[in-house]
Amino acid sequence: MTPLEKVAIFLVSIGLETGQRIIALMDTSEINAVVPQIRSLTEISPEMQGIVWDEFKELGYEAQMNPVETLTVIRFLFNGSRIRYPY
Numbered sequence: 001m002t003p004l005e006k007v008a009i010f011l012v013s014i015g016l017e018t019g020q021r022i023i024a025l026m027d028t029s030e031i032n033a034v035v036p037q038i039r040s041l042t043e044i045s046p047e048m049q050g051i052v053w054d055e056f057k058e059l060g061y062e063a064q065m066n067p068v069e070t071l072t073v074i075r076f077l078f079n080g081s082r083i084r085y086p087y
Contacts, residue, residue, distance in 0.1 A: 003077040058080040
């Protein structure tokens with residue numbers, strides 16, 4: 001699973017409202033990378049969702065984080081820089 005796929009699964013998994021708040025903080029190039037990936041998701045198996053959640057928790061994600069903090073954790077998948085495609 002690519003970092004971009006993980007981000008898409010994570011944003012869908014945390015819920016529409018929270019995901020939208022995080023996407024609103026992204027720059028245009030990040031949005032252009034993430035949104036098509038989210039749209040391409042057809043089904044997220046519980047196993048896949050669990051793998052992604054575990055990885056984000058290992059990166060430091062906690063449910064009480066605000067959107068800015070959560071975006072920082074998301075960017076850890078890209079070595080702390082902005083989300084990009086190709087990787």
